[in-house]
Amino acid sequence: MTFFETLSEAPCDALTKCVGIDPTQDTLSAWGLDDTAAGARAFALTMLEAAHNNAPIVKPQIAYFERFGVEGYSVLTDIIKEAKDMGLLVLADVKRGDIGSTIDAYSQAWLGDKAPMQVDAITVTPYLGFGSLTPLLDRAYDTGAYVFVVARSSNPEGTTLQEHGNPKLWQTILDDIGTWEANRGNKTIGAVVGATVPADLKYALEQLPNAYFLAPGIGKQGARLENIKALTPDLKRIVVSSSRGLAAAGPKIADIREAIIQM
Template identity: 45%
Template sequence: MSSLGFGDRLADAIEAKGPLCIGIDPHVQLLEQWGLPLNADGVRAFAEAVLEGCGDHAAALKPQVAFFEQYGSAGMAVLEDVIAEAKRRNIIIVADAKRGDIGSTMKAYSDAWLGESPLATDSVTLSPYLGFESLRPAFDAAHSKGRGTFVLALTSNPEGKSVQHIGGAQSVAANIVDAAREENARQEWSAMGSCGLVVGATVADALEKLKIDLSSFNGPILAPGYGAQGATAADLYRVFAGIENQVLVNSSRGVLSHGPNLQKLAEACDMSREDLLNR
């Protein structure tokens, strides 16, 4: 792995390839649409096609761990192989695992996703709702290994409001943003720190309501919601004004629906990337 921290490596990838992140999401509907079996073999064929068709056309790929895990050890073996191949090809991976726990359990999760296990990769998504500091083993592991984290801060699902919006101007979400900012301030980096946030691309009203200003945030932001989920490029850059170069824009169905043809996958990636770059 490069001696650069994750934030700086991701900044380089965004500059070279644009801000697009493609989900590797082999859920049932897509497997059926692609004509693949609903088992680990189908997941493997799907994941390999996304790697091949999209890997050179996006800044990062984001496997949704649940869609591998549902097939047990065979599915997780596919995920290990995906991670290994991505490393070989120097493709940044965000493992969308949303892990979060306390004490030795969080340490074990951190060793799995940010240490030296076959699942360990460039970065992982984390859930902070047992307290931001409960994630300390992951932050420490990421720092020591040059890896990164994306902490759930403000999501667009309706249920998220019941937790994330509590407190108004001193909301749970605002406190998570502040804590991630402080975490990055403790580290050395050039373009941006390695403690990122997950902020939905469709949450502009919530940011305003909760008086959260992201314009000075010092890490990467993973922004789901672009494309099939409703957010446009204009929406994105209105939400993230001032930190546009730090935003990793996730697209899954909008690109993956063009598979399994590799050329069509690549073309869909390029169209989305151009849409984002020509905002």
């Protein structure tokens, strides 16, 4: 089944849990692991084991693998395969954004059966113009992948740009998502709207009543689960992601599992 189909079968009364996999230098050090590709592999495998049967989605942050170069990408490719073998959905947090053949090339890397790092969903940024994403969105449509478009991010630095204009720029992006979906008749696109801005997340849920929303910011960025549980009766549409907060419970798998259960 596709990403959208899998999530749509979940019960409505619970948030959709997403386990972030961020092998940062600080986390690897705290776990007693070397700050190397091998250390990132050990960390990621532990997070996968903790997520298995406790959350439907894992979200590797690509930057923390890419920093190790070709060895990091080799580890990432293996981790994606291992996650899928476990039955986990993989959301690649890559935030790609470009134009024309370049964005299409990015999509070839991540989406579809021929992609070397095939995932179920991907994050993208639309701030070169929503239309610039068309080749990637078309590939996602054709392959059954899901795309989370960054609209209202969880970091405070994004506020000035994203809230510019009337209507606000991030609200215009939501309108673009809605128009694309209406024209294609398929559920391919949702949005990234931070859990740190629950009022904006509520607006987004109402504007796109069938879409899924990646809501980062739980834990280290200060967002609290209780602030978003009252936003919609269809809680499964909110994909809550925690990365560093869950990693802080490690390195014991049992402790990370318990932290995931408590999300």
